[in-house]
Amino acid sequence: MPTSHQPDSSVFGEAMHFFDAAAQRLNLTSSMYRILTHPSRQVIISIPFARDNGEFEVYTGYRVQYSSARGPGKGGIRYHPNVTLDEVTALAFWMTWKCAVVDLPFGGAKGGVTCDPNVLSLSELERLTRRYAADLIEIIGPDKDVPAPDVNTNPQTMAWIMDTVSMHLRAHTPAVVTGKPLNVGGSRGRVEATGRGVMIAIEAALEKMNKSLKGMRVVVQGFGNVGSISAKLLSDAGAKIVGISDVTGGYHNPKGIDIAAALEHANKSAHRTLDGFAADRVSNAQLLELDCDILVPAALENQLTEKNARKIKASLIAEGANGPTTPEADALLSEGGITVIPDILANAGGVTVSYFEWVQNRMGYYWREKEVNDRLRDLLRENFDVVWDTGKEYGTTLRGAAYVVAIKRVVDAYMTRGIYA
């Protein structure tokens, strides 16, 4: 079996470790291995846009379409100072397996712009977004590649993309992006979907272990869309949230944090942070090691590493973020008997409701929230069981099993289609 051509130090190279392990389990042929370890298309664009003071800046944007074997590309767009081609490629790679593990008819893609959105005004963000969308107009579309929100992008960003594409094509094209606001073709339940999926995955795992969520002590790292909504839904379902965090640091209360109050606090602050929220202060590093039953890393990549993995007290980890655990940490967690629900399964709720949004846009018929949530639960539970059983069959962790299930499905699609020469 050839090994990946990527250096280990890259995010994509690291991500490849999990793929390699599953490829070995599946006895993947070297031809198929070669195909699946290369992104189909990587696009880099320079985005000139006018700042409010009249000066022009040029930012770098990316869109990587990793695979289209199972359907159009699918995946969010991230605005962050650390965005690189390597990171976007890893994120597109994860989207490929995420869509496959929950059996959505999509491939995998991801986009990003290297920028600090906190220093940009709303109108600057709008111009940046519209130019990004216009520059990618030939390669995105309902049957080509369907972007969505990710770190620091939101329904408003998606509305600008939908409008830009619709204006260029002279045709209403809502299905070109998902995660839109409700009044321009968004789906009910999409904003909460990733957090809801995290909760559904945790409940499914606890059920298998004959445990219940009631009274479980939970720590959630990150208070963006995924972290804050996971915390809210878990606490509504009877769990006790003992730690939360965001860019301003960690907040700890062993008696339980009032998540509704934390949300209200964040919503009132200028940059939507927890700064000044009343609780014991801990560092982000301490937060991960707090005494708790369940840990939900819902911030960025590489948070659980060989340095802190042995100090994690939780017995269950649900990865709300993409790639929060390094391969070394993953091995240590499994040695320590900690169950990890991997990112590609734990946070698949968002892209699942994105799929429902795309379906509704194409039908022109919109579902009630209950219908969206019920379908989300059914789909996630069904595929959670497939992963769980695969774990037993192959004697592997849930991550190992999730990759086996996902890779099998992508390989099947390739074999049926054949390689176009």
Ligand code: GLU
């Ligand atoms: N950005 C989200 C993710 O990483 C959602 C992607 C989507 O809805 O296409 O899964």
